[in-house]
Amino acid sequence: MNVAPLARRPLGCLKTTLRQARQHKIFSRSMATEVQATTSTPKSPPSQGPDQNFYRLVDKKTKSVRSAFALYPQPLAAAGKPLSPPSTTNPVAALHEFQIKKLDPTGARTALFARTREAAKVGDILLVTHRRGGEPFAGVCLSIRRAGIDTAVLLRNHIGKVGVEMWFKVYNRNVAGIEIVKRRLKRARRARLTYMRKPKHDMGSVAEFVSAWRKSRRVFQTKGAKGKAGAAAGAGGKKKK
Numbered sequence: 001m002n003v004a005p006l007a008r009r010p011l012g013c014l015k016t017t018l019r020q021a022r023q024h025k026i027f028s029r030s031m032a033t034e035v036q037a038t039t040s041t042p043k044s045p046p047s048q049g050p051d052q053n054f055y056r057l058v059d060k061k062t063k064s065v066r067s068a069f070a071l072y073p074q075p076l077a078a079a080g081k082p083l084s085p086p087s088t089t090n091p092v093a094a095l096h097e098f099q100i101k102k103l104d105p106t107g108a109r110t111a112l113f114a115r116t117r118e119a120a121k122v123g124d125i126l127l128v129t130h131r132r133g134g135e136p137f138a139g140v141c142l143s144i145r146r147a148g149i150d151t152a153v154l155l156r157n158h159i160g161k162v163g164v165e166m167w168f169k170v171y172n173r174n175v176a177g178i179e180i181v182k183r184r185l186k187r188a189r190r191a192r193l194t195y196m197r198k199p200k201h202d203m204g205s206v207a208e209f210v211s212a213w214r215k216s217r218r219v220f221q222t223k224g225a226k227g228k229a230g231a232a233a234g235a236g237g238k239k240k241k
Contacts, residue, residue, distance in 0.1 A: 096148035103171045112178060113144055113151060113170055122193050123184030125206050126155060128168050131176040137166060138181060138210045140203050143192040156196065158205040163197065181213045
């Protein structure tokens with residue numbers, strides 16, 4: 001007796017049905033909560049500001065204040081003058097500008113590393129003089145980090161046949177002066193000349209360029225200064241005799 005086999009539904013279809021039913025239940029529950037929230041809580045007017053100078057973030061589940069951000073109160077108006085609108089500038093940038101004006105009142109340091117043609121660029125040989133004494137440090141400028149009050153330059157030189165690199169902050173009070181000893185002939189195509197650390201592109205010591213630069217500066221001395229120096233030397237020789 002031939003009996004037709006029972007038609008069995010595959011297990012995959014049952015899983016699909018259960019998944020669809022679960023998604024439908026979650027969707028209907030979320031729609032119901034949204035309708036209740038819109039009907040129960042009225043919308044506050046957009047012009048209303050935060051109470052007690054605080055912006056509150058309320059947790060959706062626990063309905064408690066998760067965090068709050070305080071606002072600085074506006075300055076009181078002077079007699080007969082309306083209140084000025086709150087400033088929208090970045091407070092960090094304003095602080096940097098105030099510090100730069102205090103440390104560089106003439107604006108010479110800012111102009112030396114500004115994005116202009118006359119300013120110092122990477123590849124130039126710079127000489128940094130310290131205010132606390134010590135020997136000035138000269139080297140090739142490998143990088144210029146423009147970061148407001150933290151603007152700094154990276155110089156590389158060879159001391160005793162050993163490569164030495166030093167960072168100098170432009171607005172540091174201990175830095176008495178930064179001078180350009182020699183400019184690069186062509187503009188560098190990179191912002192950081194880190195390839196000059198390799199022996200193939202290493203410039204080596206810059207003592208020759210610094211000595212030539214100092215000799216060229218002595219040429220422009222006046223004759224009166226030279227005469228005074230010679231007279232002082234002659235008077236010293238006579239005293240010794």
